[in-house]
Each structure stands twice: as C-alpha cells, then as structure tokens.
Amino acid sequence: MKRTYEEINAKIKNGDAVVMTAEEAIALAESKGVEKAAAEVDVVTTGTFGAMCSSGAFVNFGHSEPPIRMSNVTLNGVPVCAGLAAVDAYIGATDERPDSEPKYGGAHVIESLVKGEAVHLKATASGTDCYPRQEIDTYISLKTLNQAYLYNPRNMYQNYAVATNSSERTLFTYMGKLLPEYGNMTYSSAGQLSPLLKDPTLRTIGIGTRIFLGGGVGYVAWEGTQYKTNVPVRNGVPSASARTLAVIGDLKGMSSEFLRGLSIHGYGVSLGVGIGVPIPILDEDLMKTAVTTDNDIYAPVLDYSTPSRDRRPIGEVSYAELKSGNVEILGKSIKTSSLSSYNKARVIADKLKNMITNGEFLLTQPVEKLPEERKQKPLNICSKDEVAQ
Amino acid sequence: MMVKKKVKLRFVPEQANEPITYVLVKDYNLRFNILQAKIIDGGGKLLLEIEGEEKCVDAGLKYLRDCGVSVKEVCDFVSKDETKCTNCGLCVSICPAEAIDMDRDTWVVKFNTEKCIGCFMCVEACPLNAMILKI
Numbered sequence: 001m002k003r004t005y006e007e008i009n010a011k012i013k014n015g016d017a018v019v020m021t022a023e024e025a026i027a028l029a030e031s032k033g034v035e036k037a038a039a040e041v042d043v044v045t046t047g048t049f050g051a052m053c054s055s056g057a058f059v060n061f062g063h064s065e066p067p068i069r070m071s072n073v074t075l076n077g078v079p080v081c082a083g084l085a086a087v088d089a090y091i092g093a094t095d096e097r098p099d100s101e102p103k104y105g106g107a108h109v110i111e112s113l114v115k116g117e118a119v120h121l122k123a124t125a126s127g128t129d130c131y132p133r134q135e136i137d138t139y140i141s142l143k144t145l146n147q148a149y150l151y152n153p154r155n156m157y158q159n160y161a162v163a164t165n166s167s168e169r170t171l172f173t174y175m176g177k178l179l180p181e182y183g184n185m186t187y188s189s190a191g192q193l194s195p196l197l198k199d200p201t202l203r204t205i206g207i208g209t210r211i212f213l214g215g216g217v218g219y220v221a222w223e224g225t226q227y228k229t230n231v232p233v234r235n236g237v238p239s240a241s242a243r244t245l246a247v248i249g250d251l252k253g254m255s256s257e258f259l260r261g262l263s264i265h266g267y268g269v270s271l272g273v274g275i276g277v278p279i280p281i282l283d284e285d286l287m288k289t290a291v292t293t294d295n296d297i298y299a300p301v302l303d304y305s306t307p308s309r310d311r312r313p314i315g316e317v318s319y320a321e322l323k324s325g326n327v328e329i330l331g332k333s334i335k336t337s338s339l340s341s342y343n344k345a346r347v348i349a350d351k352l353k354n355m356i357t358n359g360e361f362l363l364t365q366p367v368e369k370l371p372e373e374r375k376q377k378p379l380n381i382c383s384k385d386e387v388a389q
Numbered sequence: 390m391m392v393k394k395k396v397k398l399r400f401v402p403e404q405a406n407e408p409i410t411y412v413l414v415k416d417y418n419l420r421f422n423i424l425q426a427k428i429i430d431g432g433g434k435l436l437l438e439i440e441g442e443e444k445c446v447d448a449g450l451k452y453l454r455d456c457g458v459s460v461k462e463v464c465d466f467v468s469k470d471e472t473k474c475t476n477c478g479l480c481v482s483i484c485p486a487e488a489i490d491m492d493r494d495t496w497v498v499k500f501n502t503e504k505c506i507g508c509f510m511c512v513e514a515c516p517l518n519a520m521i522l523k524i
C-alpha cells in the first residue's frame with residue numbers, strides 16, 4: 001500500500017479523504033490490524049496542548065508622527081525585545097512584568113492580543129535625526145498592528161522527562177509544584193496523541209509542513225532548538241526528550257482557547273500552546289507508528305531535587321501508567337499530574353480532522369527534511385582559545 | 390439532624406484567652422477540624438469545619454458570636470473558573486483531600502467542594518489561576 005501527497009490532497013479536495021484522530025486510528029488498528037487500517041485511512045491527526053516556554057511573537061507597531069526608533073519597550077508593563085528595526089519587537093513568552101503576582105508576562109500579552117484586547121505600549125528612545133521622537137505612550141491591539149506572528153523556536157518536544165522530588169522540601173519548577181518525598185509526579189506530553197511521537201523519525205514532518213497552531217494555521221519553520229536524535233528508543237519511539245520544532249503562524253486567526261498565558265508559581269511565565277499535526281499515511285510503516293499506544297511510549301523519571309543538568313533517571317514509566325493517575329516506582333505509589341491538557345489535545349486532533357475532512361486544510365510535503373542526526377551540546381565554562389575555530 | 394459547617398473565625402487579642410475550642414467540645418458537644426490557624430495583625434484567624442446536631446452547631450456559633458468573635462459561615466473555600474481551566478490536571482496530584490479528580494473518559498477535571506479542606510494548595514499550583522479563593 002502506497003499513497004502520495006498529491007493523491008491525498010486530491011481526495012481532500014473531493015471531500016472523500018478518510019481522516020481519523022490518532023485515538024480513532026488506534027481503535028481501528030486494534031480491531032482490523034495495521035494493514036487494513038493503513039489501506040482505509042488517508043490521514044491521522046494528532047494534537048497537543050502544553051506549556052511551551054520557547055515561544056514568542058514578532059510584531060510591527062507601525063510608525064508614529066513624528067517617528068520613533070523604539071529602544072525600551074513595554075507592553076502592559078512587560079519589557080519586550082526591541083533590538084530590531086525602529087518599530088519591530090519580539091514579545092518573549094517568558095518575559096515578566098516586574099513585581100507581578102501571580103506572574104504576568106509576555107505570554108499573557110500574546111493571549112490579550114489574540115483576544116483582540118487593548119494592550120498598553122510604552123517606549124522610549126534616544127532620538128535621532130531620522131527618528132526624532134523620544135517617547136510614546138499609547139494603546140495597540142491586533143487590529144492596529146501591521147504584522148503579528150507567533151515564532152516559537154522550540155515547541156512540541158518529542159517526549160519529555162517526568163518530574164518528581166525526593167528531597168524534604170517542596171520544589172517549584174517549570175514542571176509545576178513537586179511535593180516533598182516523592183509526593184507527586186508531573187509529566188508533560190499527550191503520549192499517544194502527541195504529534196512527533198506518531199511519526200518518530202519525521203518522515204512527513206519538515207520545513208514547510210502546514211500545521212494547526214494556536215487555533216489557526218501555522219507552519220514548521222525550522223528544526224527546534226535543542227533538537228536531538230541521539231536518544232534511547234523503545235518500541236520505535238524515543239523514550240526521552242528528542243526532536244523539537246520551530247513553528248510560525250499568524251496571530252490573526254488564532255484563539256485564546258489554544259494560546260494561553262500561564263503563571264507557574266515560584267518559576268515564572270510560560271505560554272500554553274495548542275498544536276496539531278496531520279500525518280499522511282503514505283504507507284503501512286507510517287500507520288504502524290501513528291497507532292503506537294500509551295502502553296508502548298515510555299518516559300524517564302527525573303528527580304528534580306538534583307540541581308544538575310545531568311540528572312540520572314530513577315526509572316522509566318509508560319504513558320499508560322502516568323495517565324492512570326498513579327505510578328509504582330521505587331516501591332512507592334506516586335500520584336501523577338499532567339502539565340499538558342489531554343482534553344485539549346483531543347479537541348485539537350478532532351478540529352484538525354474536521355478541517356481536513358471539510359477540505360479547509362491541505363497537506364504539504366516538507367520543503368526540506370529535518371536533520372537525521374543531531375547531538376545536543378552543553379554550555380561549558382571555556383577560555384577564548386578553547387572555543388575559537 | 391447532624392450537620393457540617395465550614396466557618397471562618399476572626400478574633401482580637403482580648404478574646405484570645407477564652408478557651409473557645411474547649412467550650413465548643415465540652416458544652417456544645419461539637420466535633421471539629423481545624424483547617425487553618427493563623428495569627429495575623431490585630432488578632433487571629435481560624436478556619437474550622439464543625440460537625441454536630443444542628444441545634445448544637447447553631448448554639449455553638451451563637452456562643453462564639455456572644456464572645457465577640459466574628460463568625461462567617463462559608464460554602465466554598467475555593468471555586469473553579471471553568472472558563473480559565475484547561476483541564477490539564479496539574480492540581481489533581483497536589484490536592485491532599487482528593488477533592489479534585491480527573492475523569493479519565495472525558496479528561497475533564499472535576500472539583501468536589503464537599504471534600505475540599507481549604508488548604509489552598511491548588512490556588513498556587515494552577516498555572517491558569519483558575520482556582521479562586523472564596524474566603
């Protein structure tokens with residue numbers, strides 16, 4: 001059985017493509033077998049909604065009269081990066097408004113923009129002959145901006161380590177609140193619905209792949225930062241964090257249902273991003289990976305009380321165990337919680353399925369494939385000579 | 390009829406010598422759980438869950454009021470703002486009273502106010518600020 005992108009798209013245009021969410025495809029493969037499922041289904045949709053810190057949005061404010069070359073820029077009090085041309089800025093999701101509690105940051109500003117709310121812009125500048133203005137205080141919104149697009153350098157981690165805490169004190173981490181003495185365990189992947197786990201070697205996902213992003217349409221822009229392939233593999237899927245994607249998409253058309261500012265107590269701000277990726281079933285092998293279940297997807301458990309980048313896993317657990325609410329490890333039963341929303345992951349996979357079924361979303365063949373081999377480098381303290389080429 | 394009430398008490402330093410909890414047990418035959426006890430500027434704050442015969446509970450509360458303690462009955466310690474909640478479930482393993490539950494069919498997170506003991510752990514833990522303090 002073989003299919004091409006062209007054949008699938010022709011079916012989508014005709015309104016007769018068979019599209020299923022990964023959960024539905026799993027049920028089909030369980031009842032009829034992978035071979036029949038692959039013959040029947042053209043596209044499998046996936047979804048995830050989680051905290052994705054490495055996110056942000058580029059905006060262009062337009063020129064004021066007289067014009068200004070903005071240098072210190074805040075939006076709703078959140079400092080944003082303006083080290084670009086005169087009225088361009090990048091709103092980093094994790095930038096925080098000083099002294100806010102609960103923490104308010106760039107992610108919340110992005111959510112406000114998507115909602116169409118007014119956002120308070122303040123900027124100062126030194127003033128030049130071509131840009132004489134030295135300060136500005138005004139309101140902007142999505143409709144006043146020339147361009148506003150999400151550009152997230154690292155999203156959709158292919159699997160992610162599970163967090164727990166062996167120490168005697170509560171830890172506040174980006175994985176949430178970790179109670180002392182293995183009091184709980186938090187994880188952050190949709191498992192069997194998670195996009196990159198369903199095409200684990202990225203045969204169909206590459207630069208230019210059209211995706212569902214934040215409620216609108218987006219594209220894969222590049223390999224995500226910290227993309228790596230040298231990781232352990234179990235049942236055909238990485239059993240540790242591996243590949244990531246950089247994604248891009250217009251904020252216009254997105255919705256706060258799938259783009260949410262998060263305040264993680266004791267840690268900071270992050271952006272909750274909803275993403276869905278369609279997997280074209282080009283052959284049986286793709287169906288085989290697309291129907292991998294939570295029973296076969298494993299993640300390492302890390303003890304976050306070790307303040308080191310080299311935390312050694314204390315064990316490995318499957319997503320089926322994690323999602324049951326309780327995990328047995330080191331002879332203890334530990335309660336689990338997810339940082340990402342499986343409920344929303346489902347909604348996204350379903351929405352994407354409907355968009356494709358209704359002919360509103362065509363599949364794209366990657367313009368360029370992402371690296372097949374990549375190692376992640378650490379940051380070490382080096383002398384000038386050690387690092388120079 | 391047996392009833393269970395959640396009450397918030399505030400008292401000023403002059404009342405601090407009155408053995409109110411002892412009296413509630415001894416004279417009014419009430420059982421209670423101390424959920425929170427705090428000394429704050431200008432007095433103290435107690436969060437109690439009181440259980441007993443309805444008329445004993447009412448009489449006990451009257452006794453407290455007669456002592457000059459400010460008594461406020463509370464229905465809920467926290468409430469969940471459904472428009473903010475993403476159903477992630479992060480609060481589920483944090484809650485010590487099993488008042489927050491994940492429905493594993495729909496993956497919707499349900500809050501059961503009956504079981505809530507008002508520890509407020511979830512308020513801090515929720516990244517969406519969806520668990521809201523009610524007292």
Ligand code: SF4
Nearest residue numbers: 474475477478480515
């Ligand atoms: S942590 Fe907040 S958003 Fe997540 S399920 Fe609990 S109340 Fe909802």
Ligand code: SF4
Nearest residue numbers: 484505506508509511
């Ligand atoms: S206040 Fe405490 S007991 Fe009540 S729901 Fe939140 S965590 Fe559970």
